[in-house]
Amino acid sequence: MTLYVLDIDEFSRALAEDLLKELECPVCMQYMVPPIKLCMNGRNICNKYRESIQCCPTGKAEFLGTRNVALENIARKQKFPCANRQSGCLQLFSIVHIAKHHDVCVYGKNKMPVASN
Numbered sequence: 001m002t003l004y005v006l007d008i009d010e011f012s013r014a015l016a017e018d019l020l021k022e023l024e025c026p027v028c029m030q031y032m033v034p035p036i037k038l039c040m041n042g043r044n045i046c047n048k049y050r051e052s053i054q055c056c057p058t059g060k061a062e063f064l065g066t067r068n069v070a071l072e073n074i075a076r077k078q079k080f081p082c083a084n085r086q087s088g089c090l091q092l093f094s095i096v097h098i099a100k101h102h103d104v105c106v107y108g109k110n111k112m113p114v115a116s117n
Helices: 008-022 069-077 098-104
Strands: 036-039 044-046 063-067
Touching: 008 069, 036 069
Parallel strands: none
Antiparallel strands: 036 044, 036 063
16 A cells, blocks of 8 residues: 655645635636625525525525635635636735735736737
């Protein structure tokens, strides 16, 4: 039997990626930020789309008025990748700072240099 041991950096990266997957909204596929709502089966959805749908898209259960406080606390501690990751931005930010970064990210759609005549 071969035992594979992760070093602490590999373990931290793997854990962060796993947590990010848990924070993906099943409706919009964006990362959920507080408040995060629950359906009767315990599945999560971002607050942005909760009001626009009648039941959970994953399990078809009704929504509760309950928030997932544990997942909200994880979201507050998590570092999120820039939305422009596919374009080359590899920076990570807390939920407090990521919106400000998106406004100035050089990899953003509206940040392309304009050709002069």
